[in-house]
Amino acid sequence: MEKKELAYKLKEFYLLEKLQVDYYKAQLSEAKDKYYRKAFSKMAKIEEGHVNFFVQKMARENIQIPEAFGSLFKIAGRILGESVELTGPVNTCKLGIALEKKAMEMYRMFIMKSWVDQQLRNDLMDFLIDEEFHKLVDEKLFEEFVY
Ligand SMILES: [Fe+2]
Ligand SMILES: [Fe+2]
Numbered sequence: 001m002e003k004k005e006l007a008y009k010l011k012e013f014y015l016l017e018k019l020q021v022d023y024y025k026a027q028l029s030e031a032k033d034k035y036y037r038k039a040f041s042k043m044a045k046i047e048e049g050h051v052n053f054f055v056q057k058m059a060r061e062n063i064q065i066p067e068a069f070g071s072l073f074k075i076a077g078r079i080l081g082e083s084v085e086l087t088g089p090v091n092t093c094k095l096g097i098a099l100e101k102k103a104m105e106m107y108r109m110f111i112m113k114s115w116v117d118q119q120l121r122n123d124l125m126d127f128l129i130d131e132e133f134h135k136l137v138d139e140k141l142f143e144e145f146v147y
Pocket of ligand 1: 017020046047050103127130131
């Protein structure tokens with residue numbers, strides 16, 4: 001992978017992961033159910049781990065860390081490539097699932113392009129699996145409480 005492409009990808013992942021941290025923190029502040037409070041706080045921590053990974057990777061590669069500007073939902077709209085409607089729990093929940101799906105899709109593509117860098121590939125696969133679990137929790141919440 002070319003240096004320029006790697007820089008672009010790392011920045012993109014960094015922003016997406018930051019967004020997921022914000023998303024789960026926002027969900028945590030809303031949730032009353034004890035199980036989901038635990039789930040959201042756990043997922044926020046895992047997403048923070050992902051953010052830190054990209055921060056460190058960018059620092060090692062001498063890539064400038066992008067500034068996350070705009071509201072959570074504006075960034076979400078940009079990343080998901082559509083305007084995200086966020087009134088009400090149904091849409092909020094759908095956003096969480098959409099973000100996880102997007103992350104999984106991006107990780108799969110990045111993994112395919114990272115065959116030479118075994119360590120990076122290995123780390124990315126770990127993150128992909130994390131996102132798969134998150135999506136399951138988000139879908140469970142959607143089915144139980146919202147749908
Ligand atoms: Fe993540
Ligand atoms: Fe996630």
